[in-house]
Amino acid sequence: MPAGFESYLDSGQAQLSAEQLSFTLVKSGLITNANFPSLPVSAVCSFSIDLGSGFHSPIVFFKARGANSRLACRIRPEYVTGQGWVDRYAIDFFKWWNIPLGAPVEYFIFAQYRHPPNTYGMQLLGPTGELNFDATWPNLYIRKVMICPQGQPALTVSNSPSYVINPELPADSFAVGLAAPRQASLTGRGDFQGWVLMDCAYVEAGMIKVNWMMIDIDSTGYGPLPSVISNDAPLLVMAADTRYLPLPYG
Structure with missing residues (x-):
């Protein structure tokens, strides 16, 4: 101990x-x-x-x-x-x-x-x-550690619905960080290329919303990647108090 x-x-x-x-x-x-x-x-x-x-x-x-x-x-x-x-x-x-x-x-x-x-x-x-x-x-x-469950948010060809978390904190009092963000691949866009996605988070109306962001395009020539979350696991979502930190800094 x-x-x-x-x-x-x-x-x-x-x-x-x-x-x-x-x-x-x-x-x-x-x-x-x-x-x-x-x-x-x-x-x-x-x-x-x-x-x-x-x-x-x-x-x-x-x-x-x-x-x-x-x-x-x-x-x-x-x-x-x-x-x-x-x-x-x-x-x-x-x-x-x-x-x-x-x-x-x-x-x-x-x-x-x-x-x-x-x-x-x-x-x-x-x-x-x-x-x-x-x-x-x-x-x-x-201030708080929350969980985005395994398999959320869903992967869809159109706009994926965000996974919503209520942090129960004052809306302008925190910034959001993700521990070990997951990656995913998505096909079906019609351009014969797979998209590589990564977790992202933002705050809207006081709620934390987790969704996907494109970070790469698969253009290997071997066909699109399967639509799958490659390291799917519950995602730790953290709210940190940044009100008293210097900006800009470093």
Whole structure:
């Protein structure tokens, strides 16, 4: 059993542990239509940022309000020949090519990262004296963890209905992050190419809505992929309090 200080969410997940480096904000900003290139119909619409090195296990939260502001993200570790996968990340952001963002979307990237310490406030030290939490850091504060069930939202050729979650939180008080977003493939578009999709989430009328975003097109020439969620499992949907975090940052 772990020793030392720990705190837990109402749902039972650990929020803080003296034995684990806490998740803190490493970058934040606004995403607008200007970030994306102008592309023809049925094209993948994306842009990327280089997060750099030294940030462990990054995760992205979006404050996206309205269906037209939905975004997905893919976190890519860097591969170096002779070294393999290294601790350096790029993040790809995706939107639908034919839907302009309804409003700027705030993004917050958290990672396990040790900021410089301060001389005041609560601190948690690990087993060998390493600083794992400092109350003055821009820490990730999870308000709630929810579940999108396996097999939801459905895959359809037309617009897939969103899976709706009531977070029971003030509508403008949180950003939404997805732990291990799933990928899916979809056929039947009539263009003889399969679409590769990824989970995305947004907030509308105070409700969290989970849906799909296109991140790639299968053009291998071997025919379309089957319509299936490739790593289908219950999806953890997290609401984080971002009201007191700096924007932009990093």
